[in-house]
Amino acid sequence: MSAARTSTTTSLAEVPSAAAMRWNRKDLLGLRELSADEINFILETTDAFKQVGTREIKKVPALRGKTLVNFFIEPSTRTRTSFELAAFRLSADVINISVSTSSLTKGETLKDTARNLEALHADILVLRHSSAGAPQFLAQRLKASVINAGDGAHEHPTQALLDLYTIREKRGKIPGLHVVIVGDILFSRVARSNIFGLTKLGARVTLVGPSTLVPREFEKLGVAISHNIDNVLPSADVVNLLRIQHERQRKEYFPGIGEYTQLFGLTKERAKLLKPDCLIMHPGPINRGVEIDSEVADGLQSVILDQVTNGLAVRMAVLYLCGGIATP
Amino acid sequence: MSVTIIRNGRVIDPANKRHEIIDLVIVDGRMADRSAIRDPRSAIETIDASGLIVAPGLIDMHVHLREPGFAHKETIESGARAAAAGGFTTIVCMPNTSPAADSPSTIAWIKDRAAAAACVNVLPTGAISKDLAGEELTPIGSLAHAGVVAITDDGHCVQNHELMRRAVEYARMVGLPVLDHCQDYNLVGNGVVHEGYWSTLLGLPGWPAAGEEVIVMRNILLAELCDHHIHCQHVSAAGSVRLIRAARVRGVKISGEVCPHHIALTDEAIQNFDTNCKMNPPLRSQQDVDALVEGIADGTLSILGSDHAPHADFEKEVEFEAAPFGIVGLETELGLFLDLLVHKKKAIELPRLIEMYTVEPAKLLKLEAGTLSPGAVADITLIDLEMEWTVHAEEFRSRSRNTPFHGWKLKGRAVRTIVAGETVWKL
Numbered sequence: 001m002s003a004a005r006t007s008t009t010t011s012l013a014e015v016p017s018a019a020a021m022r023w024n025r026k027d028l029l030g031l032r033e034l035s036a037d038e039i040n041f042i043l044e045t046t047d048a049f050k051q052v053g054t055r056e057i058k059k060v061p062a063l064r065g066k067t068l069v070n071f072f073i074e075p076s077t078r079t080r081t082s083f084e085l086a087a088f089r090l091s092a093d094v095i096n097i098s099v100s101t102s103s104l105t106k107g108e109t110l111k112d113t114a115r116n117l118e119a120l121h122a123d124i125l126v127l128r129h130s131s132a133g134a135p136q137f138l139a140q141r142l143k144a145s146v147i148n149a150g151d152g153a154h155e156h157p158t159q160a161l162l163d164l165y166t167i168r169e170k171r172g173k174i175p176g177l178h179v180v181i182v183g184d185i186l187f188s189r190v191a192r193s194n195i196f197g198l199t200k201l202g203a204r205v206t207l208v209g210p211s212t213l214v215p216r217e218f219e220k221l222g223v224a225i226s227h228n229i230d231n232v233l234p235s236a237d238v239v240n241l242l243r244i245q246h247e248r249q250r251k252e253y254f255p256g257i258g259e260y261t262q263l264f265g266l267t268k269e270r271a272k273l274l275k276p277d278c279l280i281m282h283p284g285p286i287n288r289g290v291e292i293d294s295e296v297a298d299g300l301q302s303v304i305l306d307q308v309t310n311g312l313a314v315r316m317a318v319l320y321l322c323g324g325i326a327t328p
Numbered sequence: 329m330s331v332t333i334i335r336n337g338r339v340i341d342p343a344n345k346r347h348e349i350i351d352l353v354i355v356d357g358r359m360a361d362r363s364a365i366r367d368p369r370s371a372i373e374t375i376d377a378s379g380l381i382v383a384p385g386l387i388d389m390h391v392h393l394r395e396p397g398f399a400h401k402e403t404i405e406s407g408a409r410a411a412a413a414g415g416f417t418t419i420v421c422m423p424n425t426s427p428a429a430d431s432p433s434t435i436a437w438i439k440d441r442a443a444a445a446a447c448v449n450v451l452p453t454g455a456i457s458k459d460l461a462g463e464e465l466t467p468i469g470s471l472a473h474a475g476v477v478a479i480t481d482d483g484h485c486v487q488n489h490e491l492m493r494r495a496v497e498y499a500r501m502v503g504l505p506v507l508d509h510c511q512d513y514n515l516v517g518n519g520v521v522h523e524g525y526w527s528t529l530l531g532l533p534g535w536p537a538a539g540e541e542v543i544v545m546r547n548i549l550l551a552e553l554c555d556h557h558i559h560c561q562h563v564s565a566a567g568s569v570r571l572i573r574a575a576r577v578r579g580v581k582i583s584g585e586v587c588p589h590h591i592a593l594t595d596e597a598i599q600n601f602d603t604n605c606k607m608n609p610p611l612r613s614q615q616d617v618d619a620l621v622e623g624i625a626d627g628t629l630s631i632l633g634s635d636h637a638p639h640a641d642f643e644k645e646v647e648f649e650a651a652p653f654g655i656v657g658l659e660t661e662l663g664l665f666l667d668l669l670v671h672k673k674k675a676i677e678l679p680r681l682i683e684m685y686t687v688e689p690a691k692l693l694k695l696e697a698g699t700l701s702p703g704a705v706a707d708i709t710l711i712d713l714e715m716e717w718t719v720h721a722e723e724f725r726s727r728s729r730n731t732p733f734h735g736w737k738l739k740g741r742a743v744r745t746i747v748a749g750e751t752v753w754k755l
Binding site: 152 | 524525527528529530531532600601642645646647648649650
């Protein structure tokens with residue numbers, strides 16, 4: 001173990017050590033491949049890093065001397081910023097590469113770009129990519145840690161982890177809770193990672209949305225499906241609303257935003273169906289007045305901004321755990 | 329005069345309903361009778377085929393040789409060597425080259441290259457539509473004169489049913505069968521894997537079975553309307569098998585082909601995003617696999633082929649959605665079909681498998697091949713039905729290595745390939 005790691009553990013006495021053998025992965029690619037124990041371990045590690053965020057000096061030396069590359073082949077502001085800030089707080093050096101600044105626009109392959117980054121001794125690669133499986137592809141070929149920051153419609157593990165953390169924090173537990181995920185499930189990596197994580201930790205999951213965006217095949221993942229939100233809301237402990245989009249490529253899937261809001265929007269009226277302690281979540285960015293009424297988004301049950309805060313701590317924990325393993 | 333005798337082999341010649349242990353005589357590249365060996369001037373070469381199957385040279389009517397245009401993936405020369413190593417004496421190459429094989433001059437170029445460089449018979453197909461764009465007919469009559477054995481837009485699919493109808497009518501006039509890659513572009517969209525459990529789990533765009541079935545149905549209707557043969561290439565979906573079965577019972581001139589990967593693997597194989605499991609049509613569910621095997625067993629699907637689709641490593645070693653469709657197949661297909669259909673699933677017996685690789689494509693394409701009748705060109709494949717072997721991609725004669733079957737242990741393979749009396753490959 002390096003000196004930096006030792007000093008980290010000293011200054012963060014409450015941070016569980018990856019060397020405790022509950023974590024041995026260099027990459028975080030998705031929640032499907034993780035055990036419940038591994039997910040819980042990340043959440044426990046997050047507790048300690050959340051503490052760090054409340055201190056006057058919010059920085060720890062856990063990844064001092066390491067280089068993290070934010071490699072975003074698809075536009076993103078909040079996830080990239082969250083990872084960047086998490087890396088800064090762990091004292092890593094950070095480089096941001098986006099679509100426009102990468103050589104991919106010059107025809108270089110993803111593999112060659114990534115190998116070049118590794119040749120510059122990048123230790124951790126945070127990848128956002130429009131193609132499902134791109135993080136697996138790089139993880140198999142690089143010695144560096146690969147952290148999936150969202151791949152196509154496949155997985156967005158740190159988003160689901162921050163959702164799990166927020167639920168656990170606000171409700172004290174996850175097993176037995178009824179979590180309702182509403183919206184465009186078919187194209188959502190957030191939904192898939194949440195489904196994998198929640199079912200592993202013993203929550204009951206119901207997916208709600210138009211039949212075109214919530215195909216029956218999802219039932220085989222161990223979740224229930226409903227196309228009637230009013231029937232589902234009264235028993236919900238958590239409602240997670242996904243951003244709904246109606247761009248060119250989605251036009252065939254539903255008639256329009258107006259009808260979507262009418263059938264599935266969490267309006268002020270519908271919010272009255274919720275139990276008083278039901279949490280309202282949203283991965284952002286929110287479309288006020290579309291999937292959620294403005295007042296509901298800002299209401300007392302909403303934990304949308306807590307999710308953002310927790311996202312920082314979760315990403316610190318993930319970078320700390322995977323970055324530690326990647327070190328020889 | 330050159331004489332070769334193949335001794336002690338089990339001759340399986342479905343065209344002549346022959347199945348017996350007997351010596352075969354080849355004189356000057358053609359099948360002959362035993363009187364030839366009494367001629368004292370005969371220079372006799374003897375091939376000992378004890379314990380082996382002696383079959384008419386196998387025909388794979390669905391390969392991509394990539395020339396002209398993509399010689400880094402495959403050439404006519406390397407593809408032909410791969411065919412020989414797989415036990416094939418005749419291969420039919422698809423027109424999605426660059427330029428597309430949509431003109432007599434390109435067909436002439438392919439035939440010249442084949443004559444100069446190929447160790448097996450290479451028969452070209454011509455495109456249905458100019459540049460495979462699905463908009464205007466190619467000069468189908470001139471393509472026929474230039475020597476194509478069929479027309480097809482393989483890799484693409486004519487979406488305009490009216491254009492397809494006229495292509496089939498026109499092809500009937502010049503006596504060419506029509507081969508079709510069945511894919512409805514609207515239903516399939518940007519699909520890259522079978523729409524089902526694994527596409528749902530992995531978030532990869534789904535390619536629904538209905539996207540194939542709807543075009544198979546279209547082809548059945550047009551074959552009936554035009555009274556002409558349409559052959560559905562690489563059938564992958566259970567629904568397609570049901571449709572073809574019912575149409576053949578009615579006497580419609582429709583046929584279906586099966587590729588080995590569609591019965592050897594299911595869509596589960598994509599779970600690690602291996603681009604060597606990405607092909608078009610995609611690997612489907614176990615129910616589809618079972619339906620294909622049933623369709624082979626009851627004769628609904630009458631032709632076996634590889635859809636040999638070579639791609640360079642650097643082209644396949646990219647993100648799953650960015651990777652090109654297709655895998656190489658010439659050097660593994662016979663082994664896979666023998667292992668799966670004859671040994672493991674016992675869906676058909678060896679003579680039928682040989683018939684599906686010889687008599688059936690020869691009949692469809694009107695070839696003077698696929699038979700060991702006296703006087704026929706001596707294209708012969710020797711098969712060891714019991715040999716156990718392991719697929720080693722690095723040993724392929726093909727220029728490409730894109731196979732999901734590397735390391736597979738198979739039972740049964742070709743051990744010698746003879747074209748016009750000459751051994752072009754042996755193990």
